[in-house]
Each structure stands twice: as C-alpha cells, then as structure tokens.
Amino acid sequence: MNLSGKKITVHDMCLRDGMHPKQHQITVEQMVTIAKAMDEAGIPLIEVTHGDGLGGASVNYGFPAASDEEYLTAVCREMKNTKVSALLLPGIGTVDHLKMAVDCGISTIRVATHCTEADVSEQHLTMAAKYDGLDTVGFLMMAHMIGPEELVAQLKMMEDFGANCVYITDSAGYMLPDHVTERVALARAELRPETELGFHGHHNMAMGIANSLAAVEAGANRIDGSLAGLGAGAGNTPLEVFLAVCDRMGVETGVNLFKAMDVAEDLIVPLMDHPIRIDRDALTLGYAGVYSSFLLFAKRSAEKYGLSSRDILVELGRRKTVGGQEDMIEDLALDMAKARGL
Amino acid sequence: MSKKVKAAIIGPGNIGTDLLMKAMRSELIEPVWMVGVVADSPGLARAAEAGLKTTAEGVDGMLPTMRADGVQICFDATSAYVHAENSRKVNEQGAVMIDLTPAAIGPFCVPPVNLAQAVDAKAMNVNMVTCGGQATIPMVAAVSRVQAVSYGEIVATVSSKSAGPGTRKNIDEFTRTTASGIEKVGGAKSGKAIIVINPAEPPLIMRDTIHCLTEDEPDQAAITKSVHEMVAEVQKYVPGYVLKNGPVFDGKRVSIYMEVEGLGDFLPKYAGNLDIMTAAGLRTAEMYAQEILAGNFVPTAA
Numbered sequence: 001m002n003l004s005g006k007k008i009t010v011h012d013m014c015l016r017d018g019m020h021p022k023q024h025q026i027t028v029e030q031m032v033t034i035a036k037a038m039d040e041a042g043i044p045l046i047e048v049t050h051g052d053g054l055g056g057a058s059v060n061y062g063f064p065a066a067s068d069e070e071y072l073t074a075v076c077r078e079m080k081n082t083k084v085s086a087l088l089l090p091g092i093g094t095v096d097h098l099k100m101a102v103d104c105g106i107s108t109i110r111v112a113t114h115c116t117e118a119d120v121s122e123q124h125l126t127m128a129a130k131y132d133g134l135d136t137v138g139f140l141m142m143a144h145m146i147g148p149e150e151l152v153a154q155l156k157m158m159e160d161f162g163a164n165c166v167y168i169t170d171s172a173g174y175m176l177p178d179h180v181t182e183r184v185a186l187a188r189a190e191l192r193p194e195t196e197l198g199f200h201g202h203h204n205m206a207m208g209i210a211n212s213l214a215a216v217e218a219g220a221n222r223i224d225g226s227l228a229g230l231g232a233g234a235g236n237t238p239l240e241v242f243l244a245v246c247d248r249m250g251v252e253t254g255v256n257l258f259k260a261m262d263v264a265e266d267l268i269v270p271l272m273d274h275p276i277r278i279d280r281d282a283l284t285l286g287y288a289g290v291y292s293s294f295l296l297f298a299k300r301s302a303e304k305y306g307l308s309s310r311d312i313l314v315e316l317g318r319r320k321t322v323g324g325q326e327d328m329i330e331d332l333a334l335d336m337a338k339a340r341g342l
Numbered sequence: 343m344s345k346k347v348k349a350a351i352i353g354p355g356n357i358g359t360d361l362l363m364k365a366m367r368s369e370l371i372e373p374v375w376m377v378g379v380v381a382d383s384p385g386l387a388r389a390a391e392a393g394l395k396t397t398a399e400g401v402d403g404m405l406p407t408m409r410a411d412g413v414q415i416c417f418d419a420t421s422a423y424v425h426a427e428n429s430r431k432v433n434e435q436g437a438v439m440i441d442l443t444p445a446a447i448g449p450f451c452v453p454p455v456n457l458a459q460a461v462d463a464k465a466m467n468v469n470m471v472t473c474g475g476q477a478t479i480p481m482v483a484a485v486s487r488v489q490a491v492s493y494g495e496i497v498a499t500v501s502s503k504s505a506g507p508g509t510r511k512n513i514d515e516f517t518r519t520t521a522s523g524i525e526k527v528g529g530a531k532s533g534k535a536i537i538v539i540n541p542a543e544p545p546l547i548m549r550d551t552i553h554c555l556t557e558d559e560p561d562q563a564a565i566t567k568s569v570h571e572m573v574a575e576v577q578k579y580v581p582g583y584v585l586k587n588g589p590v591f592d593g594k595r596v597s598i599y600m601e602v603e604g605l606g607d608f609l610p611k612y613a614g615n616l617d618i619m620t621a622a623g624l625r626t627a628e629m630y631a632q633e634i635l636a637g638n639f640v641p642t643a644a
Contacts, residue, residue, distance in 0.1 A: 058534055059495050059553040059595060091537040094514040116502060116541040119510045320542035327497040327551035331599040334587040 003216055004250035011045040011198070011224045012038055012239055014268055015075070016087055018230035019051035020293045021276055024064035028074045034267050035075045038227070039082040041259035043239075045108060047085045048075050051232070051293060052324070053112065054086055054101055055093030060327050061293075069100055076105030083107040087139070089324065090120045095127050102131055110167070111158075112139035114322045115146050118154040122161050129162025137198070138163035141323050144174040144289055148186040155187050165196035165222060170211065171323055173204030173233055173286040177214040188219030198222030201237040203229055204286025206278060208237030209245055216251060227260060228268035233292030234282035240264045284310045288317030297326050301333035306342050347631035348412040350375035350437070352401060352428055353419035354385025356506065357442060360608040361417055361620040362389060368624060370631040374411055377404050401428045409435050414634060414641050415627050418443055419620075421508045422515060433466050438630055438641045441469040442623050443508075444515040452476060452527045453625045454575035455483040461629045464639055468626060471523040472516050473615035474498030474537060474550065476622045477583075481552040481598045482528030484572035485589075488564045490557040494530030496520065497553075499538040501545030504613035513537065530554065548614035549586075552598040562591050569598060579621045581605070582614055 015031050031048060038046055048071050050056030050064050057063050064071075068086070076084050085108035086101040098109055109128045111121045121138060128136040138158025143151055155166045168183050180199065187197055199215035201208045201224065212223045225242050229235030240261045246253050278286075281299060285292050290313050298316070302309035312333055321328055349371050351358045358376065365373040376389030381398040390396045395411065397403025404413075416432045417440045418425050425445035432439055441448060448467030451460040452475065460468050470476065478496035485491050498520075509516060517535045524533025540546055569589050576583040582603030590597040604610070604617025611617075633639040 058536065059493075059555065059597075060497050060536060060551070090513045091517065091539070094517055096514075114539065114541065117510075117539050119507075120505075120513045120539065122511055123514055319546075320540070322538065322540050322542075324497075324536065324538040325499060325540065327553075327599075328499070328549070330590065330597065331549075331551065331587050334590070334599070 001213060001217055001249070003213065005252070006216055007221070007252045008216055008246070009044055009222045010239060010243065010253050010255060011047065011085065011222060012043050013047055013224055013226040013236045014230045016047035016049050016051060017232055017236050018226055019064065020232035021230065021296070022271070022273060023296065024051055024062045026065060026271070028066045028070055030271065031071055032074050032078055034263065035082065036078055037263045037267055039079050041263055042255045043082055043260065044254060045083050045085055047087060047110070048072055049086045053089045053093050054097035068097065069104060072101055072104035072106060085110055087112055088124055089113070090124055091324065095124055098124055098128060102134060108135035108137060110137040110139045112141055112169070115140040115143045115151060115154060118157040121158060125158060125161035125163050135165065136163050137165045137167060139167040139169055139200070141169045141171045142291065143168045143170060143183060144172060144179060145320070148183045151183055152187050152190050155191060159191055159195050163195070165198055166191065167198040167200055167222070168215070169200040170202055171291050172289045173202030173207065173292060174289040175211055176205070176207060177210050180211045180214040181218045184215045184218035184220050196221055198224065200224035202231065202286070202292045203234045203237060204278060204282050204292065209242050212237050212242055213245065227264035229276050230268050230272065231276070231292070233285045233295050234278040235276040281309050281313060284313045288314050290317045291321065291323045294326065294329060297329040301330050305333045305337040307333055307336055312336065345635055346370055346372040347414050347634050348372050348374045349415040349417065349627060350377060350404060350408065350413045351417045351419060352377040354378040354383055354389055355419065356609055357616055357620055358419040359385050359388060360616065361419060361623060362392065363607040364620055364624050366392065368628060370628040370635070371415065371624065375404050375408065375413060377401055401431050405431060405435060408432070408437065413437050415440065415630060417623055417627065422512065429467050434643050436641050436643050439467045440623050440626055441467060442619055444472055444519045445469065446471070446519050446522070450523050450527045451626050452479045452523065453579065453622050454480050454572060455527050457626055457629050460626070461633055466641065470619060470623050470626070471527070472520045473500070473619045474516065474535060475520040475523040476618045477548065477550045477600065477602050477615065478552050479523050479528040480572050480576050481569060481600065482524050482530050482554060484568045485554040485556065485565055485596055486529030488561055488568050491530040491554045492557050493532050493555040494524045494528050495534040495536070495553045496524060497536045497538065497551040498615065499540055499546070499549045500615045501548070501612050502539050502541035503545045504548070504609070504615055505539050545610070545612040547612045548602040550600040550602065552600070554596045556594045556596060560591055560594060560596050565589055565596060579625045580614070580618050582611070583618070
C-alpha cells in the first residue's frame with residue numbers, strides 16, 4: 001500500500017466517544033487538561049460533548065458530570081490551534097443545541113443519523129451550512145448495515161443538505177478492510193470532488209488501523225481515532241498507533257507523534273475506569289454488528305438479571321437494533337430472564 | 343344513537359385515510375368532507391368512493407359550503423406549517439379543529455389524561471401532541487397522579503416505514519412538542535423526548551420506554567396499580583397498547599416498557615405510532631360530539 005505524500009486530518013474522540021466508557025463522568029477540569037495537551041501535540045480537531053452528542057443528557061444514555069455548554073465553553077476558550085467539534089443526533093439533540101454549541105465556539109458540527117435515515121438531518125445540516133465558516137459534517141452511523149450504493153445515496157443526500165464533509169461510520173466495529181475500501185471508493189467517485197470524506201472506526205475486531213488505512217487509500221482525508229483508544233466498545237482507532245503508522249508510511253498528519261503518545265499514556269490511560277480492550281463482549285459487538293455504546297448497558301443488565309451479556313448483545317444484533325436504542329437493552333433482558341424462568 | 347356530528351378531514355394522506363376508516367365506524371361522527379391539494383391523489387379518490395365530498399383546492403375548496411353541509415368538527419392531518427391558516431378558516435365557519443399536526447397552537451389533548459378538561463374548556467382548537475406523546479404521556483401521568491415526578495423522559499422507537507416525510511423534515515418539532523406535553527399533560531416538572539427511527543425489515547412495532555424520576559421514593563404498589571389502570575384506559579381506543587415490561591423500580595427511577603400495535607385499518611399494524619394518533623383524534627372528536635349532541639356546546643366562530 002503506497003500512501004506516501006497523502007495529507008489527512010485526524011480527529012480525536014476521547015472527549016466525546018470516550019465519554020461512553022467513562023459513563024459521561026469526565027469532569028470539565030479533566031477535559032480542559034486533556035484538550036490543552038492535545039493542542040500542544042498538534043492534534044488539529046477534537047470532539048467534545050456527551051457521548052451521545054448534544055442533548056444526550058438523559059436517563060436513557062446517562063447524565064453527564066457537566067452540561068455540554070459547560071464542557072464546550074471551558075475547552076473552546078483554552079484552545080490555541082486545535083479546533084473543537086460537537087456531535088448532534090437528530091431525535092436526541094435539536095437545532096437549539098446546535099446554536100448553543102456554535103455560541104460556545106465550536107468550529108465543526110457533525111450531524112449523525114443511522115445510515116438509512118439521512119433525511120432526518122436536513123433541518124440541522126441546512127441550518128449549520130448557513131453559519132459562515134462552520135465546518136458542516138454529515139455522519140452516517142452503522143454503515144456496515146447497507147451496501148455501498150445505498151450508503152452513497154444517503155451520503156449524497158447529506159451533501160445536498162449542505163455538508164462539506166461526510167463520514168462513513170463503523171459504529172459497531174464490524175467492517176473489514178474490504179468493506180471500507182468499497183464504500184469509501186464509491187463515495188469518493190460519486191461525491192463532489194470538493195466534499196471531504198471521513199472514516200470513523202471502532203476497534204472491536206482490531207481493525208481500527210487497517211480500516212483507517214484502507215479508507216485513506218480509497219480517498220478519505222479525515223480519520224477519527226482516540227488517544228489510547230478511549231471510546232465505546234473496544235474503543236476507537238487508537239490514535240497514537242495510527243499516527244505512528246502514518247508516520248512510517250509517509251502520510252502527513254501534522255501531529256507530533258511523541259507528544260501524542262505521552263498524552264495517551266500519561267493522561268488518558270490513568271483516566272480509564274476499566275481497560276479499553278477487546279474483551280469477550282467488545283468482540284461480540286464487532287462480530288455481531290452491534291452499536292458499540294451498548295457494551296456497558298448489556299453488562300449491567302446481564303448482571304442485574306442473571307444473564308450472559310454476550311447473549312444479550314447477540315440478540316440485539318439479530319434484532320437489527322440501531323444507535324440510540326439503549327432503552328431496548330433492559331427491556332430485552334427482562335424478556336430473556338422471563339423466558340428462562342429466572 | 344342515530345344522530346351524528348358531521349366532520350371534515352383535511353389531508354387525504356396515510357393518516358387522513360386511516361382516520362376516515364375509523365370515523366366511518368363511529369357512532370357519533372359522520373365524515374362528510376375530505377380536503378386535499380392534489381387532484382389525482384389516491385386518498386381523495388378513496389374518500390370520494392366512500393361517499394364523501396372532496397376538493398383538491400385545500401380548505402378554501404370546502405369553505406363556501408361547509409356550514410351548509412353541517413360540518414362542526416374538522417381534523418387537520420396535514421403539516422404544522424399550514425395548520426394555523428387551516429384552523430383559522432374552519433373556526434370562522436363555526437367548526438372545532440382537532441389538530442393532528444405538531445403545530446400545537448391549541449391546548450394539548452391526550453384522551454385518557456385530560457380529554458374531559460379539554461372538552462369542558464370548549465376550546466375551538468385542540469392539539470393531539472405527537473404520536474410519541476399519545477403513546478407515552480398517559481404513562482407519565484399514571485406515575486405523576488400517584489406522586490410528584492421531577493423528570494419524565496420518553497424514548498419512542500418507530501419503524502422507518504412509519505416515519506413520514508413531515509416528521510423527518512422537522513424532527514425537532516417532535517422532540518420539543520413531546521417534551522412540552524410530558525410536562526403540561528403528563529405532569530412531570532421537566533420533560534425530555536427522544537425519537538429513534540429503525541429501518542429493520544420486517545418493520546418493528548412501535549415501542550416506547552417511559553422513565554420517570556420521582557421526587558421521593560416511589561410507592562411501588564400504587565404506581566404499578568395506576569399504570570395497569572391507565573393501560574386499560576388507552577386500550578379502550580387502541581387495543582394493541584401493551585405493557586411489555588415494568589414498571590421497573592431502581593431507586594427513584596420508574597421505567598415502563600410499552601409496545602403499540604395498530605388496528606391495521608389503512609396503516610399497517612406495526613405503525614402503532616400513527617394508529618394511536620388517529621384513534622386519539624377520533625376519540626377526542628367523539629367526546630366533543632357528545633357535548634354538541636347533548637346541547638352543552640355550540641361551536642362558534644371566536
């Protein structure tokens with residue numbers, strides 16, 4: 001694979017996707033410390049919000065240690081070069097949250113929908129595109145669930161609503177490099193040349209690096225990862241590892257590798273409540289194609305109702321659940337416990 | 343009862359047509375007009391076949407004769423954007439407007455919770471909140487009538503096929519209007535609504551999760567009894583309204599898991615979200631009709 005000379009933008013997820021394994025309890029102070037260290041390391045873009053995006057504070061997904069507004073305000077004002085993004089899932093957050101995040105100083109808004117439901121992002125992308133200079137990104141989750149043609153049709157819809165960048169998101173960490181290649185290559189061929197293309201991976205099948213490289217080779221220029229892999233499931237593409245690989249392959253990221261490694265080791269790893277690794281349940285997410293943030297919910301319900309978390313996750317995959325259906329997990333566990341006479 | 347109140351349905355789409363099928367079985371409502379904007383719409387053709395007067399000229403096409411035709415109740419099954427105009431026009435002709443859009447210009451009505459008050463207030467416009475609101479607010483109210491609820495949150499999961507273009511274009515209206523209904527009708531001090539659209543095939547039946555946080559320790563027995571009673575109330579007009587699990591108690595959290603299967607009149611059974619809207623709209627109209635027929639209420643232009 002020859003990627004030499006390619007320029008990409010890496011986007012760190014620790015302070016958003018990393019909120020899932022932290023049950024949204026990262027404090028404002030911790031966020032500021034980490035964000036400043038990332039700024040110092042030259043990471044160009046970081047995401048900051050509740051794990052489920054703006055407005056995610058809820059019984060269903062978990063109440064965070066601070067509000068999105070508090071996190072964003074505190075982080076944005078401390079950044080010298082690093083830009084800050086916020087995630088918004090229509091159905092959870094609204095355009096009111098979007099406006100608030102813009103007022104806090106974000107430079108990028110990412111509007112995320114399930115891969116077949118891009119049309120629910122019209123309201124939000126259209127509004128975002130009206131802000132002068134706001135980097136407007138469409139983000140299609142669980143992209144393994146549909147084929148390349150159908151996926152690209154949805155990406156184009158987001159492009160039409162005003163996204164200047166669209167993402168193929170492997171929320172379940174299910175994809176293998178060939179899946180990424182065919183989707184990204186078709187998207188690159190069909191989207192407008194000026195539209196940027198991104199890939200967001202999860203490491204549930206240990207494919208984070210390989211999939212991200214496949215994405216870059218097929219034409220993606222934005223890659224999500226998180227230092228030390230802090231993210232849902234087995235985490236996101238471990239960013240310091242990806243940066244080292246990019247460096248060896250001659251891909252230009254503009255990030256100081258050793259400083260990034262130090263942030264991962266010195267700040268992120270000590271923050272973890274449990275090791276972010278491919279344990280049996282995280283592997284099941286990738287294997288069965290299940291939304292990565294279901295992991296801890298399945299573990300908790302399994303413990304509460306005396307079930308196997310793997311059984312719960314496999315069933316959630318069989319029922320083709322999508323991102324946001326965390327409420328289904330306790331309901332399903334109750335059904336399974338009843339059926340087993342527990 | 344032989345006498346019925348005449349009604350018009352504005353919007354001959356899926357909702358309007360399903361509503362028509364239900365209204366034709368009603369002992370209190372007689373649908374006489376179907377109003378559309380597209381001349382060759384299949385919905386208008388079906389209504390004409392059923393013997394209704396039809397127009398493709400919008401509400402304006404019905405206005406000149408609606409009073410002479412005896413229309414006293416109108417249902418708006420179009421969109422929030424045109425609702426206010428529609429409502430003003432039919433109100434001027436002395437007809438009550440039952441709003442199935444999320445426009446929410448009139449007071450909210452969730453039949454088993456506040457239908458009686460809505461009708462007592464003799465409002466000329468009542469709003470049916472949202473599909474998610476109709477499915478979940480009764481459960482919030484079932485908890486809040488037992489003890490104070492500081493926070494009510496609902497998650498409505500609907501099949502992709504049952505989420506129409508109107509809902510998709512303005513999904514924020516769903517979350518805002520439903521959250522407001524959780525507070526104003528459900529009785530929670532603060533409300534939050536989440537909607538998830540799932541494209542699985544075969545389409546999933548609408549499911550709803552209701553989480554309430556009570557101010558004090560929940561009275562488990564009283565809440566459980568209240569929830570079962572409320573489910574029975576909703577089942578009077580939506581037989582497929584089923585308590586799947588719960589109430590589950592965890593500290594001050596009360597969680598209720600529902601499934602809503604529709605009657606399958608015009609809309610498929612999985613679209614319980616749409617069925618509960620049309621059924622609630624009709625039930626509201628029937629209550630108004632009772633008052634009108636009893637001579638307690640004469641709808642008049644404001």
